[in-house]
Amino acid sequence: MAFAHLHVHSQFSVLNGVPAPKKLVAKAAELGMDSLALTDTANLYGAVELYKACKEKSLHPVFGAELWIDPRGIATREGGLGPSFAVVLLIEDDTGYKNLCELVTRAIFEGIYYRPRVDLELLRAHAGGLFCLTGNGETGAIRGTGDESRVVALGDIFGPERMFGELMDHGMDFQAVANAEVRRMAGKFGFNTVVTNQVRYLKPTDAVQLDLLNGIAMGASLGDKARPRQQTDQQYLKSEAEVRDLFAEDGEAIDRTHSLAHACHYKFPSGIYYFPASVPPDKGGETDENWRFFLDAFPPSQEFPIPAARPEEGGTLSGYFRWYGRAGLDLRLRYVAEDQHAIYKERLEGELTMIIKMGFPAYLLIVAEFINWAKDRGIPVGPGRGSAAGSVVAWAMRITDIDPVRFALLFERFLNPERISMPDIDVDFAQDRREEVIEHVREKYGAPLVSQIITYGKLQAKAALKDVARICDMSFPESDKITKLVPERLNITIEDAVKEEPKLRALIEMDPKVRRVVTLAQSVEGAVRQTGVHAAGVVIGDRPLVEIAPLYRDGPEGGPVVQYDMKSAESIGLIKFDFLGLKTLDQVRDAVAMVERNTGERIDILRVPEADEATWTMLIKGDALGVFQVESDGMRGLLTKLRPNCLDDLVALVALYRPGPLSSGMVDDFIDRKHGRKAVEYPFPELEEILSNTYGTIVYQEQVMQCAQVLAGYSLGEADLLRRAMGKKDAAEMGRQKVRFVEGSVKRGHDEKKASDLFDLLAKFAEYGFNKSHSAAYGFISFQTAWLKANHRAEYMAALMSIDAGNSDKVLLYTGDCRKSGIRMLPPDVNLSVGRFDVPKEDRRSIRFGLHAVKGVGEGAVEAMVEARRTGGPFKDFMDCLRRVDARKVNKKVWESLIRCGAMDTFGLPRARLAGALEDAMSAAADEQAQKAAGQVSLFGGGGNVAPAFRMSNVGEWTVGERMKNEKEALGFFLTGHPVTAFADEIEGFGFKCIADLATVEIESGYSRNGKEHGICAIITGKRVIRNKKGDPMAFVTFEDPSGSIDAVLFKDTLAKFSAMLEVEKPLAVRAKVEQQPDKPRSLRLEACEPMEDLRERMIGKAELRVRASELTEEVLLQLKELFTQNPGNCRTRLVVEEPGRFRAELSVGRSWQVKATPKLVDGVRSLFGRPEALVLTP
Incomplete structure (x- = not known):
């Protein structure tokens, strides 16, 4: 072969190229080529991938990039692209690689204006070791217009021997003119020509994919006639024969591509590491x-x-x-x-x-x-x-x-x-201070030597469907309907989704528009859509990193990012360190600080006592919500079964709670051995020391290694290789290892058959074995957080809620957990709250809501309120609050949210009145702030135009239902009340559980339904009806009560029977079975439900009216009689009259007072006396 493609774009020319470098290489090899270039636009993202793929296929790699040149200067920010043009730069050697890295980096950091650009001066300074291809046509240096200035400029930089005119033919009219110009100028200025194809896809039919990707990039409809679109299907990886057919008269230009490709001899170095400087200037011995x-x-x-x-x-x-x-x-x-x-x-x-x-x-x-x-x-x-x-x-x-x-x-x-x-050491830092450590590293080693690592965001199934639907002019509700049918699973493909979801298949079959979107989305699925920054990876070098790799910047204010992904960066010798953020560390720090502030106790969290009885008692009960690694429903259920009483048990639990061990029965076996229901046995006596802490069960990878060491004489290094082979299920290597293991065991006097059986057992457990080092570290954090919750519960829960303040679902769970344990949740208060949830020093059994948890209240608003209190003391009233808080930082929406959630209740005025008066009050406060700013108000209250006192209008208070609705809008959940709490008597009387209790309900088999039904009282906060694979309807609903929420499923028959009752936020009495799937939250299978009001009417047998003697006025008695007369029934009534500290009397009343516990009666009585406990109902 004597042709090489020298102008090639991959998917790393983001949304302007289709194939991955590996696929380009495979196609080139299939066509019999021995070399291939990769020249993506303004980047070298795919260079290492190209290098590895070429090595695998024995091809010669050529590295390069297409780069835009702006003769006006890199600083130009006007006039659009103007005279800018694109050229291709190919790397010849080490010097060329460093220069192209510099050019690409500078283009991104300094030259982005429509495109990443460099100018002629920068190109001249970094032209060494590079060959230049001129481009061709509308964007190249030679455009068929007769303008020779760009060619003259390039020739002045590269000289005729390092510059090549590109000949292209994609069947477009202008290219014939441009090619003639290339030939003419080559003759005039003495440079050579090469034939290229500006490859962007593998085969002609892939041009549709490129058009789709271009449309996604521009956000333009495929039907938009004004949208630039693909004019050809010829930018594919053509064979040499196809190229020679097109350029029959340019044989030398074709041959020259091969010689030029092989003149580019740069290869990535191997076997070196760019360690940061670690050797002193004086290398001569001990000084x-x-x-x-x-x-x-x-x-x-x-x-x-x-x-x-x-x-x-x-x-x-x-x-x-x-x-x-x-x-x-x-x-x-x-x-x-x-x-x-x-x-x-x-x-x-x-x-x-x-x-x-x-x-x-x-x-x-x-x-x-x-x-x-x-x-x-x-x-x-x-x-x-x-x-x-x-x-x-x-x-x-x-x-x-x-x-x-x-x-x-x-x-x-x-x-x-x-x-x-x-x-490879990964390090967890507190999430809110992780960036400080990275900045320290930049300062210590020098910013040019430190960088983060790039990641590539790809079009996964849902993203591909959304993007394609948008450019196909599908409405959002239509596309949302499609994407919601894609199962929530990591890395699921569109093909898998269609196979698994019958409703999606039905849509595709019925609707040609949906069919088209799905088909087109599949064609671009997996394409690179955008770049980003790796969550943890940081590279530190021994020299400016731009000398080792090109750099990228994620946005105008972003820091440097190596253009190679993590594996590619490591493979060329860059040293990666992982700086991870772990919010649990923030929580632990904040809880410890709160405890010290409130009690003076300084906790050394690394040395909390492992034998702490309170901690193990709490965990045994499954009371682990918020405890690191063990707070899931499944984990809490396992805690009650395992009943851990030492740190080794907790470490093992962290290792065992994974799909493999759970589904294999290994977890149940471990639990049974711990509690003596199964004998703890060891295949060989020598293994007891290794396996005793896990009751004879092989839980950890390290145990596999130790068994091989003790039984078969492996070194631990050899045993690690055995572990790897077992983990990879490498049959050939496993065969060799088994021979080695059995022979080593026999040499040590062990039975051959037993040794062979043990090897097979080790191989089986190696599939599920976990890294004990990681499990021990994370198990220790689990214990630390459990200890804090058991011994300083309020402070720990406040710290949890502060970190998750933006997640109302989690805050709801945690507030329910606090209430259940007797910790009072105090509402937000503009005079007492700070941004974070806090535990008052004077009452450590309560938690004050943080203002950060109020929707729409940002950091600036919180700081303004706290600062106003710091400088002027507590706010005296509503207007004082509005006057003193900086109006530039707190807008109307913030004040509305604070009123709705109850944070302004401290001023003793109804929320509805505050809300109704807010706009006028803000206006008055703003006027006064303006006057003060202008110096018109005397410090002593005289001599100025003081704004008149604001008069509060007389507006009626919101109903209980309105208050709760507004609280939920402001906080994401109910705080001072809940629709369910109106049925507290019934819940207790009927023996209903709260949702939080279902996390520790024992299930007969770890992963199947419990035969027992449980009753709860809850509201529905979400509902979704779908059809299963058989086409039958089924529903998924989310139930909520004050303790938390849980998902439930209703199958065909149950749904048909109860669908009319599934109203959002209407309290329901629910009977359901608890289900548990591996590694998923517990859920319910609903068996029956009915409105709580109906159940109350039907089942309540006794009503106790509890009033004070002073309340029984003639008017109240008349209203009571009217309520009871209007709701007759068989519920017996007893009247309890008392005056606290003086007397208490119980009075029986006649049949005329027997009632039915209707909503009208219950709400009427409780509203009449202003408190729920005035009427107590029991079955």
């Missing part, structure tokens, strides 16, 4: 200067005692690393029994030696530096995450806070000397 360099570069925690003189070996990287680890371990051992010290020290020395041998001291020192920097500044850091928790060195250096010896964690699970690869 005090070197010691000081290491102390400055990698300072340990402030707790470390720094010796006055340089310790032995401290002047080298490995020596400093050893000192750091040993000094840190000495501090850790203060909390370890002395007879155990030798175990820790021996393991530390072995790990230090191994890490030094593998070449990773610098990596651990870098991680330790930013972690200890954060800890020393009060930024919460997680105790560990992933396999790093298995290292004593990491523990000693304060990288982790999990004792690996105490939890029997393995270093080889972190770093395996048998399979050397870069360490």
Whole structure:
């Protein structure tokens, strides 16, 4: 073959190219080509992917980019694209790669105006090692207009030997003229020509996909005649024969593509790591200067005692690393029994030696530096995450806070000397301060050496359907109907959705418009739609990163982002560190701070007592809502079954609660062994020490490794390779490993058959085995949060609700949990509330609502109110509040929300009156603020035009129903009341459960329906009716009561019977069975329901009227008699008359007072006396 495609766009020319680089390479190989270029617009996103794909197919990769040049200068921001033109730059060598990285980066950071651009001066400065293709036609340097200025400018920069005129033919008229111009100018200026095809898809029929993607990019309808559209279907990856047919007279230009491709010989380096500087300027041995360099570069925690003189070996990287680890371990051992010290020290020395041998001291020192920097500044850091928790060195250096010896964690699970690869330490930081740590790293190493990592957002099923529906002129309700039928599952495809959802299939069959949208959406499904920033990945280099990789910026104010995704970045030697945000750390910090403020107690959260009885008692009851990792319905149910009483149990539970172990019966087996219902047995006596903490069950990957070590003589490094082979189900490798395992076991005197059986057992459990290091770290956080909830419940729950203030569903759950445990929820109050939920020091059994939880009340508004109180004291009344709070930061909608939720009740006026008067009151307050700003009001109240006092209009108060409705609009849920609470007597009398209690109802089989029905009183807050695969109707509804919410399903017969009763926010009496699916919240299968009012009328047998003697006036008695007369029935009535502290009398009344507990009677009596407890109803 003597042709190579040199101008090729992939899906990384976002929404202007179709195929992935891997597919382009596969097609080129299929066509017999030996090389391929990738030249996406203004980026190198796909370069590493191209490199790997070419290596796999034995093709020669050519790297490049299409770049826009603006002769007016990169700073130009007027006149549109004007004289700008696009060229293709191909990388020849290392110099060219660095230069193109610089050009692409500068184009994005400095030159975005319609397109990322550079100018001629910048191009000249970075032209070394690059070949230039001129482009062709409407956007290229040669356009068929006779203008030679662009070619002259490019020739001046590259010279004729490094510049090539592009010949193209996509069947468009203007290209014939442009090609003639290319040939003419090539002859005149002495440069050569090449044939290209500006590839954007694989085959002609893919032009439709490109048109779709262009339409999505522009947000323009496919039917819009004014929309620029594809004029050709010829921009596909043509074969050499097709190219020669088109350019029969340009054979040399075709041949030249091959020679040019092979002149581009840049390849990504391998086997190198760009570690941040970790070697002192003086490399010559042990010196005090070197010691000081290491102390400055990698300072340990402030707790470390720094010796006055340089310790032995401290002047080298490995020596400093050893000192750091040993000094840190000495501090850790203060909390370890002395007879155990030798175990820790021996393991530390072995790990230090191994890490030094593998070449990773610098990596651990870098991680330790930013972690200890954060800890020393009060930024919460997680105790560990992933396999790093298995290292004593990491523990000693304060990288982790999990004792690996105490939890029997393995270093080889972190770093395996048998399979050397870069360490990977993920670090959790408090979410609200994570960015501070990243900024510290930028300052320490220099901003040019630090970057985040790019991610690519792809058109998944729902997104593809929405985008295509929009450009096909489908209305939002129509498209919403389609997308809502796509099952909620990660990475589901449109094809899978159509197979699984009969209603979607029916729509496709019945409606040609839907059929077209689905078909077109499938054609672009999986395409790159946008770029973003990886949630955690940060790269630190040893030089400006632009010399290693091109950079991107996510928006005008965004920081630098490496253009290669995480795996690509690591594969070329960039060192990645994961900075994750974990909101649980924010919650723990805030709860601990609140406890200290309220009690003076300083909690060391790393040393809370593991044997705390209150914590285990709480967990055994399943009272774990808000407890890290164990708050789901399924987990809380398991807690009641497992009845954990030690940290090892909790760590195991974190590992076991996954679909594999749950569905295999492994969890039930674990529980039965713990409680003695099954015998704890060990295949070999030697395994008891390894498996005793998990009752003979293999739960962790580390246990698989230890079994191989003890039984078959594997080193732990070899055992890690065995674990990997088992996890990947590599049959060939498993066969080899089984022979090795059985032979090793036999050599140690074990029975061959039993050894073979054990290997098979290990292989089975390896499928479900979990990383114990990660489980121990997260199990420890679970215990910390459980301890806080058990011992400082109000402060912990307030911290939880503060972090989740924007999630009304979660706040509802947590408020229900608080009420159930006797903690009062105090409403928002403009005089007492701050932004966060808070526990008053004087009443630690209550929580004051935070203003951040009020919808529409932003940070600025909260700050303005708190500042006004700080400077002027509490607000005296409504007008004082409006006068003193900065009107620029608090608008009418904010005040309305505060009134609706009850935050202004502190002023003693009905909410309806405040709402009705708000507009006039705001106007008066604004006038007064303006006068004060103009200096027209005397400090002493005289000599100015003071605004007159505002007069409140006399408006009637909202009904109870209106109050609750307005509260829900402002908060997302009911706060001071709930439609269900009107039936409190009936709920108690009928033995109904609250929704929160259903989380711990025992289910006969972990994942099937419980045969027992449970009764609840709840309202419906959401309803969706669909058809199942058989075409039968079924409904999903969401029930809510003051304790929380739960989803329920109604199948065909139940739905038909009760559909008329499923009214939103109408209290219902519900009978249902509890269901549990693996790794999903519990739900209900509804069996029956009826309005609570109907149930009350039907079932209430006794009514007790409780009044004060002073209330029984003649008028009240007449009204009572009228109510009772209008609602006759068989419910017996008793009258209780009392005066608190003086007397109490119970009076029987006659048959004329027997009633029916109708809504009219109940609401009438309770409204007459102004309190629900005036009428108590019982069955």
